[in-house]
Every structure is written in structure tokens, then in C-alpha cells.
Amino acid sequence: MAQTSKRLTSEDWLVLGLYSLTTSGPQALRAERLARDIGATKGSFYWHFKDVADFKTALLQYWERSTTQHPEPENSSTPAERLLALANTQESASAPNALFANAELAMRAWAREDQMAQETLARVDQSRINDLAEILADLDLTNPDFPRAIYATMIGLKALSTGNFDQDRSALTSLLAAIVALAES
Structure with a gap:
């Protein structure tokens, strides 16, 4: 990332952290490396975070908030429409969602070796599953599986993605349409 003349915010550092985690893994989450990558001093990093552990905590919280709080899709009033809208509201290749879409697998890899990342991922997974269960219950599909x-x-x-987000969306849409058909039969 190139040096910027604007004053960095904690969110700038967190976005860089997600990018670094995604491209280089958790070992990239070090103050010196992050500062070098963003073109700033370590002092700027420590202005926003008391230490690297504090940064990692903030990074996990940032990712959790960003990936579990989605606005309700417009014009989706029925449960079937809300379920089918999931295929279109999943993280896509367009910014700013691309960073979060790409960070998903990096977070899962990090969670295999870090307890705090594992706990965050478990909360995110459960929140998303609960959201799905709520929509499915509205379709009278209450099987917890x-x-x-x-x-x-x-x-x-x-x-499995090779970057063909349209193909991924099509596969998900097909599955969700089959589930809606099951509910309507």
C-alpha cells in the first residue's frame, strides 16, 4: 500500500490488517510490517492501539461487526424473497465487500491457530446460522440441519471459488431456489 498524506484512522489500520491477513496470513499482523506497508511510522500504529494484541482484538471485532450486520435487502418482503436475496447479498468481488469476501477464508485459517480468532469465528458462524434458521422457520422449514x-x-x-463470483452466486441461487420449492410444496 502506498504512503498517504492524510492522517490515518484506526479504521485505516484495521482495513490494512484485513488486507495483510488475507494476502500474507496472521504473521503479517505486526506493527512494524503494517507501518511499512501503509507508509507510516510505528508511532502512528501505537497512537491507535496500545499493542499488537489490542490491534488483533480490534481487528477481530471489526471483522465480526462488518460481516454480521447486513441491511435488509430492499423489496424482500416474503421469507422466500429474503432467502433468495442471500445469493445476491453475499460478499462479492466489488469493493468494499471484496476485502471481507477474501478475508473470510483467512479468518478461518487464523482461527485454527488462535483462540481469540476461533471464538470470534464461532460467534460469526452462529449468528449467520441463526439468521438462516429464522428465515427458514418463516418458510416452515424447521429442520435444524x-x-x-x-x-x-x-x-x-x-x-472453492476461482474468482468467478457469478458462477458461485448461480450455484447458491440454485440451492436456495430448490429449498424455496421444497417449502412451497
Whole structure:
């Protein structure tokens, strides 16, 4: 990342942290490396975070907030429409969502070796599964395996993705349409 003349905010550092985590893994989450990458001094980093552990905590909280608080899709009044809208509201290749879409798998890798990341990921997963379960319950589909299976598909599509987000969205749309058809039968 290039040096900037504007005063850096804590969010600037957190966005850089997500980018660094995604491109280089958790070992990149060091003050000196991050400062070098953004073209600032370590002092700027420490102005916003008391230490690297504080930064990592803030980074996890930032990612959690950003990936679990989605506005309700417009014109989606029925449960079937809300479910089908998930295929279109999933993180996509367009900014600013691209950073979060790409960070998903990096967070999962980090969680395999870091307890705090693992706990954050567990909360995010449960929140997303609960959201799915609520929509499915509105469709009278209360089997607890359905939300987990849909969510696993969403995560799996991200893991399998070769960057063809239209193809991924099409696969998810097909699955969700089949579930809506099941509910309507």
C-alpha cells in the first residue's frame, strides 16, 4: 500500500490488517510490517492501539461487526424473497465487500491457530446460522440441519471459488431456489 498524506484512522489500520491477513496470513499482523506497508511510522500504529494484541482484538471485532450486520435487502418482503436475496447479498468481488469476501477464508485459517480468532469465528458462524434458521422457520422449514447445510455451502463456495463470483452466486441461487420449492410444496 502506498504512503498517504492524510492522517490515518484506526479504521485505516484495521482495513490494512484485513488486507495483510488475507494476502500474507496472521504473521503479517505486526506493527512494524503494517507501518511499512501503509507508509507510516510505528508511532502512528501505537497512537491507535496500545499493542499488537489490542490491534488483533480490534481487528477481530471489526471483522465480526462488518460481516454480521447486513441491511435488509430492499423489496424482500416474503421469507422466500429474503432467502433468495442471500445469493445476491453475499460478499462479492466489488469493493468494499471484496476485502471481507477474501478475508473470510483467512479468518478461518487464523482461527485454527488462535483462540481469540476461533471464538470470534464461532460467534460469526452462529449468528449467520441463526439468521438462516429464522428465515427458514418463516418458510416452515424447521429442520435444524437446513441452516447449517446452506451455511456450509456458502463457506464451501468461497473455498472453492476461482474468482468467478457469478458462477458461485448461480450455484447458491440454485440451492436456495430448490429449498424455496421444497417449502412451497
